[in-house]
Amino acid sequence: MAARNPTDKTLGESLRERGVSRRGFLKFCAATASMMALPPSMAPAIAAALEQAKRPSVIWLSFQECTGCTESLTRSHAPTLEDLILDVISLDYHHTLQAAAGDAAEHAREQAMAANPGEYLVIVDGSIPGPDSNPGYSTVAGHSNYAMLMETVENAAAVIAVGTCATFGGLPGANPNPTGAMSVMDLVKDKPVINVSGCPPIPMVITGVIAHYLTFGRLPELDAYNRPMAFFGQSIHDRCYRRPFYDKGLFAKTFDDEGARLGWCLYELGCKGPTTYNACATMRWNDGTSWPVEAGHPCLGCSEPRFWDAGGFYNTVSVPTSASGVNVLAAGAAGAIVGGAVAALAKKQTKTAVAHRQPVTVEELEAKL
Amino acid sequence: MSLLDQIPVVIETGSAETEVDAQWHGNAEPVLHEVRHALARLVAKGETTKIDLKAMPFGPGDLERLLSVLGTGEVQASVDALGPTRVQETAIPGVWLVDYLNSEAHRLALHLEIATVPEILCPQPQDLDDAIAALDARLNPDKSDPPLAS
Ligand code: SF4
Ligand code: SF4
Numbered sequence: 001m002a003a004r005n006p007t008d009k010t011l012g013e014s015l016r017e018r019g020v021s022r023r024g025f026l027k028f029c030a031a032t033a034s035m036m037a038l039p040p041s042m043a044p045a046i047a048a049a050l051e052q053a054k055r056p057s058v059i060w061l062s063f064q065e066c067t068g069c070t071e072s073l074t075r076s077h078a079p080t081l082e083d084l085i086l087d088v089i090s091l092d093y094h095h096t097l098q099a100a101a102g103d104a105a106e107h108a109r110e111q112a113m114a115a116n117p118g119e120y121l122v123i124v125d126g127s128i129p130g131p132d133s134n135p136g137y138s139t140v141a142g143h144s145n146y147a148m149l150m151e152t153v154e155n156a157a158a159v160i161a162v163g164t165c166a167t168f169g170g171l172p173g174a175n176p177n178p179t180g181a182m183s184v185m186d187l188v189k190d191k192p193v194i195n196v197s198g199c200p201p202i203p204m205v206i207t208g209v210i211a212h213y214l215t216f217g218r219l220p221e222l223d224a225y226n227r228p229m230a231f232f233g234q235s236i237h238d239r240c241y242r243r244p245f246y247d248k249g250l251f252a253k254t255f256d257d258e259g260a261r262l263g264w265c266l267y268e269l270g271c272k273g274p275t276t277y278n279a280c281a282t283m284r285w286n287d288g289t290s291w292p293v294e295a296g297h298p299c300l301g302c303s304e305p306r307f308w309d310a311g312g313f314y315n316t317v318s319v320p321t322s323a324s325g326v327n328v329l330a331a332g333a334a335g336a337i338v339g340g341a342v343a344a345l346a347k348k349q350t351k352t353a354v355a356h357r358q359p360v361t362v363e364e365l366e367a368k369l
Numbered sequence: 370m371s372l373l374d375q376i377p378v379v380i381e382t383g384s385a386e387t388e389v390d391a392q393w394h395g396n397a398e399p400v401l402h403e404v405r406h407a408l409a410r411l412v413a414k415g416e417t418t419k420i421d422l423k424a425m426p427f428g429p430g431d432l433e434r435l436l437s438v439l440g441t442g443e444v445q446a447s448v449d450a451l452g453p454t455r456v457q458e459t460a461i462p463g464v465w466l467v468d469y470l471n472s473e474a475h476r477l478a479l480h481l482e483i484a485t486v487p488e489i490l491c492p493q494p495q496d497l498d499d500a501i502a503a504l505d506a507r508l509n510p511d512k513s514d515p516p517l518a519s
Contacts, residue, residue, distance in 0.1 A: 022493035024450030027469050030489075031477035033421075040419035040480050044488075241394055241428035263394065263428060282424045287475050294429065 011214065012051030025051070035208045036215075037230040037279070046215050053214040057112045057120040059152055060094035063145040064138050064172040064181055065126030069163035070096045072200035073207070089121075089210060095140070106141050109152065117155040121213070123206075124149065124184050127165040127172045131187075133180035149187065158192040158219055159184055162206055164307055167195035167225070174308035185226060192219055195226040199302035202283050205231045225305065227277065236273035236299045239281035242266065255296065266293060270314035272301030394428035397435035400481075404439075404464060407483035411463055417484035423476070439464060439481075448489050452477075456487050 009017075015025055029047040033040050062070070074097075091097065092112035093105070100108055112120055128145040129137040135144030143151075153159050161184035164170040172181035185193045196205050209228055212220045220228040237243065245251070245265040252260035252269060265271070273281075276299050280291040293299055300313050400420065407418035422432065440460030448454040452472035458465050465487045469477040482488070492500075 021450050022496050023448060023489060026493065027448075027451050027454055027477070027489060030469055030480065034423055034478040037424065040421045040478070041417075043419075239426045241396055241426045241431070243426075244395065281426050288423055 009054075010051060011053045011055065014055075022047075032208075032211050032215075035204045035283075036212055037208075037282075049215045049217075050211075053217075055090045056157070056210075056213070057116040058089045058091050058123060058210075059109055059112055059120055059156075060091065060097075060123040060125070061140075061149060061152060062095045063124065063126030063128050063140075063149070063166070064179065065163065065165050066171075067096060068200040069125040069166075069206075070094075072203045073162075074203075092120075102141075113152065113155060119157055120155075121158055121160060121210070122153050122156045123160045123162055124166045125162045127169050127181035127183060128187060129179045130182040137179040146187070149184070153188050153191055156191055158194060158213075159188055160194045160196060160206075160209055161185065161226075162196045163201055164197050164199040164302060167197040167227075168305040168307070170199065171308055193226055194219055194222065194228060197225070197227060197232075197303040198278060199307065201303070202231070202279055202285070204283055205279060223277070227303075231279045231283075232277040232303070234277065236276045236278055236281050236293070237271075240273055240293055241281070242293060260296060266296075266298040268316055269298045270312065270316055271298030272304070272313075272317055273299040275317055276301040276304055278303040394431050396425065396427050396431045397438065400425060400435055401438055404461075404481060404483060408461070408463060411483050411485075417482065417488075419488075420481040420483075422479040422481060436466070439466070446490055454489055456490060 012025065015028075016022075020028070026043060026047050029050060030040060030043040032050075033043045033046055036046075038046070060070075090112075093109040095105075098105060098108065126145075128149055129135070131146055133146075135146065138145045140148055161167045165172055165181075166184050169177070169181050169183050169186075172179060173183070185195065194209055196209060198205070205228070208231065209220060212228070212230070220230055223229055223232055225232075237246070240246075242263060242265045245263070246267055250259060250264045251267055252264045254260065255269065260266075267274070271293065273293065280299070281293070284291045284294070298314070301307055301310065304310070400422070403420060407420070410416040410418065422435075425431070427435075436459075442458035442460045442462065444456075444458040446456040448456065452470050452474070454470065455468040456465055457468075463483060463485060465482045465484065467478075467480045467482050467487050467489060469479070469489075471477050
């Protein structure tokens, strides 16, 4: 797909040109509010903000990964991938999804960077062999992953690291880490880095971060690990429907005992829910069909740092029962600081680079209701 | 194939399971109380409320339990915009189930709306602003711009 300048049309205008009515747009925004964990009453305010939003150029870089994160995104339903690519973002470069190959593909990336300096978003999946590693461990078009990442983020508005490999090193970074794999936030220090962790991440969280950026004109509030609070603010355990059994001390002891059949808590089978922050319990997987704990399997903790090195999947986590609440508070406090810094950075960029859109707060959006 | 046949398969019936789960998970009750409070606000102050059912940590059977308590009322409507949206009044007047589906019939959102009329059924204010001009254009096709939508 060829690079193009962001069109002057707003999202609302281009949707209406495609025959989407204002009622249809309101419906799209109802789904978007649900996706962003905002109250459904905010749908009209989101519609008003998105009407005016312009499509940002997006460059998607894939490094040491298994393509699971892109697979996850292509299973996204709200909005559909088609809507996302055609209407919400201008996906100018993506190894797996673009039709162009070779020189033409690399030109698309360079053109998108040149046409939208300071405005484009970079999405990264996969970890990166660090600057001290052999550059030949992972290359694209003859460039080392490290060189390509640093060149591409130089004039970006922000970087979204997608998946546990890009956010925390993931499987390539697991002990003994033969390629010296590092995460995006290990390497990019002068741009806002938003981490959407998970192996793979929930597709609606990827699109939710982009929708948040479009709605509010700035990046979402982040937790201590740079993850959006809206999706990673509560632990799996805090929102798990098996929680009443945990509180009563009713635990399944094996995968097919009476307790397992009655839906009792999976803590003793190794559930990492109490120490894992993700939105699986409420957003669920496969278009909202189910999620691992509902399917009878403990949470593996895939959205946390050192996921692969943190001990056996079926070992019981040793946390006191009150720990999850403490973690929420700690993450919340740190998130406010990190989020504040990111908001300040984004505000500055908004002045220089994203001058056509005013950032708004949730309060301002609500005031418009 | 013959080896596969030797594996004993026991089929457990779904309905009995749902009954047990609905009884055990019990996450529909708090939402029903939320609906009760929202109804009181609608009656007292005319304030509408929307509850996002997809965001609830429901276990198997919870949604079914919630919907069976609310029941099915008299009014049904369908909005055809970006795929179908099905609106169903429950047996509790003023409590509506709004099911947003995309064109592939996948659910985008599922809301309970406590209101006299669900918002998706109302014409949008900007469309109302354009309504007279749109009708004028149809009355005088030669003089005005073409209608906004067919
Ligand atoms: S330990 Fe796991 S299964 Fe049990 S309540 Fe917590 S998240 Fe749910
Ligand atoms: S339930 Fe746990 S391991 Fe499974 S996808 Fe969610 S966060 Fe990852």
